[in-house]
Amino acid sequence: MERDQRKVVLVGTGMVGMSYAYALLNQPVCNELILIDIDRKKAQGEAMDLNHGLPFAQSHMKIRAGDYDECADADLVVICAGVAQKPGESRLDLLQRNADVLREIVQPIVASGFQGIFLAATNPVDIITHIIRDLSGFPPERVIGSGTTLDSARLRYMIGEYFHIDPRGVHAYVVGEHGDSEFVPWSQALIATKSVLELCEEAVGGCQFCDLQAIGEQVRTSAQKIIEAKKATYYGIGMALVRITKAIFDDENSILTVSVLADGQYGLRDVYLGLPAILNRGGVRSILNLNLLDEELEQLAQSAKTLKEFYAQLKI
Numbered sequence: 401m402e403r404d405q406r407k408v409v410l411v412g413t414g415m416v417g418m419s420y421a422y423a424l425l426n427q428p429v430c431n432e433l434i435l436i437d438i439d440r441k442k443a444q445g446e447a448m449d450l451n452h453g454l455p456f457a458q459s460h461m462k463i464r465a466g467d468y469d470e471c472a473d474a475d476l477v478v479i480c481a482g483v484a485q486k487p488g489e490s491r492l493d494l495l496q497r498n499a500d501v502l503r504e505i506v507q508p509i510v511a512s513g514f515q516g517i518f519l520a521a522t523n524p525v526d527i528i529t530h531i532i533r534d535l536s537g538f539p540p541e542r543v544i545g546s547g548t549t550l551d552s553a554r555l556r557y558m559i560g561e562y563f564h565i566d567p568r569g570v571h572a573y574v575v576g577e578h579g580d581s582e583f584v585p586w587s588q589a590l591i592a593t594k595s596v597l598e599l600c601e602e603a604v605g606g607c608q609f610c611d612l613q614a615i616g617e618q619v620r621t622s623a624q625k626i627i628e629a630k631k632a633t634y635y636g637i638g639m640a641l642v643r644i645t646k647a648i649f650d651d652e653n654s655i656l657t658v659s660v661l662a663d664g665q666y667g668l669r670d671v672y673l674g675l676p677a678i679l680n681r682g683g684v685r686s687i688l689n690l691n692l693l694d695e696e697l698e699q700l701a702q703s704a705k706t707l708k709e710f711y712a713q714l715k716i
């Protein structure tokens with residue numbers, strides 16, 4: 401990648417894709433954005449609409465609808481194409497339908513000569529990211545999913561609300577599957593450098609562990625609640641994708657809980673799941689090995705097992 405070029409190809413101009421595009425437009429993160437959708441007319445309309453906001457925007461992006469040959473010199477391909485979750489449907493129910501969509505998308509991207517980084521949001525995101533890796537043959541550091549980045553943001557927001565602290569001072573992660581088996585390793589949750597569990601033991605501000613467990617459950621069920629209320633979730637994930645994009649383009653070495661291929665960390669292998677990882681211009685620099693408690697390691701292993709079982713059922 402040339403350092404001054406920041407070209408993004410977005411595949412899938414639905415609610416998630418366009419929330420990402422709109423959030424990109426409002427931050428100086430990339431300088432070229434290509435929109436691709438199976439519905440070409442929609443991609444063209446979206447490009448026109450975004451372009452008309454440029455006079456008021458923070459960025460100087462070139463935006464247009466395009467085709468897969470545009471991936472040849474792209475730095476990042478963001479995949480938001482697919483079918484959205486229906487009320488009551490688990491993310492894993494979406495698996496085969498979205499896996500089929502993926503095949504149509506990844507092949508022409510690779511054929512274009514694309515040498516950049518894949519970032520996926522399509523659900524079930526951990527398995528979809530794994531499929532992209534399989535179909536592309538790219539090294540794992542250049543195939544990333546949004547993972548539990550959004551879930552960790554929801555967690556930090558809710559802990560912040562509970563303790564009346566700016567969420568930027570809260571350091572806590574949701575790890576594992578972006579879905580039903582995700583969980584919060586509370587042993588790793590900090591406010592500034594103070595453990596949240598210690599705050600509970602000291603009952604600071606009446607804090608109780610059962611309240612934290614309720615927060616974990618609220619985070620886990622947030623997507624379903626939003627879908628019940630407004631059919632889909634998109635603003636939060638759009639902003640999470642911009643945050644990941646910025647960490648890559650600005651060579652930040654930032655830590656985000658993206659979906660990454662475990663390679664021995666936490667005793668896990670051959671599975672994509674949300675883990676804290678250091679991101680920079682090369683993609684994933686490394687996965688952090690946190691000192692999880694035995695019961696947290698067991699929960700992570702269970703989450704990985706769920707993902708592996710579904711992945712094994714796939715017809716790629």
Ligand code: NAD
Nearest residue numbers: 412413414415416437438481482483484485521522523637
């Ligand atoms: P949407 O239906 O609004 O948009 C999907 C878009 O994909 C449509 O524009 C459709 O035309 C396009 N598309 C379908 N097949 C295609 C193909 N073969 N090639 C190119 N484009 C194609 O759905 P949405 O609400 O934007 O959700 C998109 C995906 O993001 C879903 O899988 C959803 O579950 C997921 N999602 C992920 C997270 C997360 O945290 N990772 C959060 C919310 C939603």
